[in-house]
């Protein structure tokens with residue numbers, strides 16, 4: 001797989017290459033806001049997030065919305081030469097955005113709306129920990145024009161939750177979903193499969209419990225054992241078994257069968273939804289639309305330039321207070337690199353992608369191996385089969401012409 005280079009230094013003004021605005025009017029514009037705070041760190045998670053004791057001075061939670069407002073003002077200046085594009089989707093992720101008061105999320109959304117406008121029917125999501133989503137909080141989100149919440153359920157099995165080092169109260173998933181629904185918010189649940197100690201039965205039970213909450217959307221991720229996490233250290237020391245890729249593949253197949261039977265269709269390798277309830281923001285990533293990622297460590301992609309912010313909230317705040325862009329580095333993609341990205345990202349979607357010139361020769365073998373859909377290929381598209389979804393990297397290599 002082609003690795004992203006370290007990047008070149010990003011200009012302090014945040015300015016983009018002139019060509020970034022070419023064709024922008026035809027590209028949807030999305031925003032991601034990274035809120036890097038958690039009450040406790042889960043043992044498996046290596047996201048860019050900090051507990052209160054890890055944060056240190058200079059990056060207080062209560063200043064976060066105001067600091068983010070400075071980056072929004074900078075983005076507005078940088079994008080001044082672009083055609084006006086109201087935001088199609090906004091996604092607050094983390095971390096745990098719902099650790100902030102709802103008025104802070106509402107305030108950041110209002111600042112974004114004032115800067116760029118919101119498209120009619122814009123999809124506005126926040127991630128939420130089950131312990132943080134009360135009825136009052138959900139009502140405040142809905143009043144501020146949020147349309148969706150994505151709740152980190154992970155599992156219904158207390159034993160699995162303990163191995164994951166999750167501290168949320170499993171009973172709160174039901175109350176969080178009820179709070180979201182009664183406020184009129186669409187609801188998604190995140191699940192993790194293949195945790196050491198999980199069985200086929202306990203995974204089925206987690207899926208069925210999630211389905212029982214009647215969410216609009218379910219994401220299911222294979223547990224990754226990440227360097228530098230508590231779980232990673234426990235696996236390295238032999239205290240917990242490593243994940244087994246064959247078991248994870250079996251669990252993926254169980255997920256797809258159980259979810260499909262309950263009316264949730266896959267639209268991206270790790271995402272299933274009721275018809276019409278797909279996460280548009282997710283799809284913007286896989287289609288390589290333009291998005292600006294605000295917040296510490298957030299990544300952006302605008303018109304073929306990728307850039308990414310400094311990771312620590314203090315360094316992020318210091319730069320913005322000095323009037324300097326928080327972007328740490330950037331990569332201006334060549335046409336070849338843009339095509340590689342189109343393949344690597346688009347292959348994950350159920351709608352697939354048009355057969356790339358580099359992959360034409362591989363198509364007969366991919367069909368014979370049961371990795372892509374033969375009928376779609378006749379129409380000029382590459383669409384993964386269930387087996388292909390389990391081996392998506394192999395298909396990607398073949399389409400890139402890498403042997």
Ligand SMILES: C[S@@+](CC[C@H](N)C(=O)[O-])C[C@H]1O[C@@H](n2cnc3c(N)ncnc32)[C@H](O)[C@@H]1O
Nearest residue numbers: 044045094095127128129152190221222223224
């Ligand atoms: C930012 S968190 C979601 C919101 C909230 N912080 C929570 O955990 O309740 C995003 C999702 O990433 C997934 N995730 C994080 N680390 C993972 C890992 N190592 N392997 C698989 N999934 C992971 C979890 O399902 C988690 O819900």
Ligand code: SF4
Nearest residue numbers: 038041042045094095
């Ligand atoms: S999984 Fe969610 S709550 Fe847990 S540390 Fe990661 S971001 Fe925080």
